[in-house]
Amino acid sequence: MGKTYKEESPNTLSEDLLEADPALPATAVNEAREAEDAKWTPAKIGLWVAIALLGGVAWFMLAIVRGETVNAIWFVFASVCTYLIGYRFYSKVIERYITKPDDRRATPAEYKADGKDYVRTDRNVLFGHHFAAIAGAGPLVGPVIAAQMGYLPGTIWIIIGVVLAGAVQDYLVLFFSMRRGGRSLGQMAREELGVIGGTAALVATLLIMVIIVAILALVVVNALGESPWGVFSVGMTIPIALFMGVYLRFIRPGKVLEVSIIGFVLLMAAIIGGGAVAGTEWGAAFFHLDKVTIAWGLIVYGFIAAILPVWLLLAPRDYLSTFMKIGVIVMLALAIIVVRPEITVPAFSEFASRDNGPVFSGALFPFLFVTIACGALSGFHALIASGTTPKLIEKERQTRLIGYGGMLMESFVAIMALVAAISIDRGLYFAMNSPAALTGGTVETAATWVNSLGLSGVNLTPDFLTQTAANVGEESIVSRTGGAPTLAVGLAHIMQQFIGGTSMMAFWYHFAIMFEALFILTAVDAGTRVARFMLQDSIGNFVPKFKEASWRPGAWLCTAVMVGAWGAVLLMGVTDPLGGINTLFPLFGIANQLLAAIALAVCMAIAAKRGSFKYIWIVAAPLAFAAVVTITASFHKIFSPVPAVGYFANNAAFSKALEDGKTSFGTAKTVTAMEAVVRNTTVQGWLSVIFVTLSIVVIVTAVLATVKAFRNAASGTRNKDHEDQASASRVYAPAGLIPTPSERALMAEWNNLPADKRLEKSGHH
C-alpha cells in the first residue's frame, strides 16, 4: 500500500481505504438527506433574521448611539448574536472549503484507541474540556488593560477578531493536528516548513512560553503584594491541593468529583478565613509581603511544583481550577444579565488617539491588538489544539464545534471581563491601573494625579479610594496594576448587587483574586513542565542522554533553566521603576500573537498543499493581519524614538542621563533605579528583536511552502502530505450540539445494533 501512496491521487486512495463494513450502519450522514435538513424553512429564516436584527441593534447601541451611558446587556447581545452568525455561516464556509472533514474516516481516538491517551469522548464533554484548557487568566486580563482606550475598540476587536481570526486558527490547528494523529504544532511546522522554519518555530515557541509564564506570574505578584488576605487564601491552595492529591492517590483513587467538592469547600473556607486572619495583628504582619518577596516565593514554588510528581500538586489543582473556572464564568454571565450595570465609560477615551496612556503605552494601532490577545486571537491555543484535544475527538466533523465553538466561548469570557472592568468608576480604574511612579502610591497623590488627566466625568476623591479599599478588604488599591485586581473590584461591584450587598464585596473581591491566581499557578506549573520537555528534547539532539525524560539530573537542570529564565523576567517586571506591567504586557501580547502568526502560517502551508487555493484567503487574511500587527508593534518597540514606546529609545535616554551624572531621571529616582531601567530595556529590546526575526523566518518559509504548493498544483505534481493514512471508521456520533433529524435517524440505527457488532477492533493491528 505504501508504495502506491504517492503516485495515486488522494481521492481514489481515500475511497479504497474508506470502504465501510457492510454489517454496520453508515458512519456518516447521507449528504443528500443532510442537505434536505439544511433547507431554509420560513421558521429558520425568521429565526436568523431575528438574530441578525438583535445583533444589529446591539451594535448600533454600542457604536453609534452616544448617550450618557450604555447598558451592559447590549454587550451580551452584540457578542452572542455575532458569534451565532459566525458559527452558523462562516465556520461552515471554512468546513466546506478548507477542512473538508469526512466522517467515514476514523479519528485518532478510534484508530489509535488505547483507553488512556486516545479515547473517544462525547462531543459536549470534550467541548467543555477543551474550553477549560484554553481559557485561563489571559482573557480576563487583556481586555481590562485595553479598557484604557474606551470600550469600543476592545469590543470590536474581541468580537470580530475571534470570528475571523482566533476561532479560525483554533479550528484549523485542531483539525490538521487530528488528521496527523494529534501531532504537536512544532512537529507540524518541521514537516511542512522544513528544518529552518521548523527550528525557528520551536525556538520561538520556547521563548514565548518563558515570556507568557513570566507575565502571568507578574499578574499574581501584583495582585498579592501587600495583601495579607490574598497571600493567606492563595497560599492555602497549596496545602489544599496536596491534601487532595494524597486523598486521590492513597485514600480513594478515582473519586475526582468527591475530592473536588471537598477541595472547593476548603477553598471557600480559606477565602473567609483569610479575612479573619488578615484582621488579626499577627496575621496582618506575617502575611504582609512585598512584591519582591512574593516574586522570589513564586520562583521557588515554580521550581518545586514543576519537579514534584503530577499527582501531588498539578492534577488536583487542575480539578479545582476547572470547576472554579466554569463556576465563575457562569456566575459572572448570570450576574451581568440580572444586574445589567450601566456603563459610563466613553466608547473612545481620551487616550484612544494618543500613544502615552498610563496603563499601557503605544498607539491604538497596533498596540490594542496585542494588548488583547487571548479572547480575540491567541497563539497559545495552537499548543492546546495540537495537544490533548485532537486525541479525544470522536468524529471529524465535531472539530468545528470544539475548535471554532470553544474559542467563541473564550471570546465571550473576554467580553464579560471587559464589562466588569468598565462597570467601575473611571477615575478608580486609572488610579488602580497606573504605575506607582505616576500615582505616587497614596490616595491623595493618586486622586490629584487622576483628576489632572482631564478625563471627562472624572472627579476622584481620596475618600472614595480609601472607602473602596476598605470595602474589598485591602489596605490600598492605588496602583494595583496587572488587570486582575481591577477585574476583581468590577466583579465584586456587580456581584454585591446580585448577592450580599456591600458587606460581601470583600469576599467577592478575594474570590476573584483566588480564582485568577489558581488559573495562573496551574499555567505557571504546566508551562514550566512543557518548556522543560521542549528544552530537554532540543538538547537531546546533541546530548542524547537529555532525551530520557526520567533522567533526574537532566530534568532538574532543564527545569532550573526554564524557571531561571521566567524568574529573571518576572523580577525585572517587579522591580521595574517604570511600572512593570505597562512595559512588559505589550511583549506578552506580541509573543502570543507571533505564535498565532506561526500557527496560521503552518495552517496556510497545509491548506495550500491540500489544494484549497481559491479559499486560501480564509487563512491568509488573519495571518496577514497578525503578521502586520505584531511586526509593526515589534518595530515600534525596537525603533520608536519615543522613550515611552521604544525600548532602545528609553535605554538611550537613561544611558545619557547616567553619563551626564544625573541622579534621578523621569520616574526613576535613584542611580540604581536608572541602571535598572537601562538593563531592563536592553533585555526587552533584544527579546523583541529575537521574536520578530524568528517569526519572520517562519512566515517567509510558510509563504515559500505555499507558493511551491501552488506551482506543484499548476504543473500537476502531487504535493506530499503528512496526514496519517486514512482508515474506515466503525462508529458514529453527531457533529453539532443539537443533532439534526438525519443525524437522529442514523443514531437510532446505531442504537439498534446488537452490542457484539459494535466492538472496537482498532488500535491493535
Place this chain on the structure above:
Amino acid sequence: MNGVKAGFRGFAQYLGALVGADAYRKYLEHHVASGHDGPILSERDFWRDRTDRQDNNPQGRCC
C-alpha cells in the same frame, strides 16, 4: 422529583466527565471491547499510571 434527581445526576456526570472522572470506566470498556489478553489494571493502579504518565508527557494550560 425524579426528574430533578435525574437532571442533577446528569449534571454531576457531565462535570465529572469534564475532568476525566470517568477515565477508568472508559478504560475498562476499551479493554473489553478491543479484546485485550493482557491483565486489566485495578482502579488504584490505573489512576497511578495515569498521573505518572503525565509526569513524562505534560500538557500545557493556557493563559
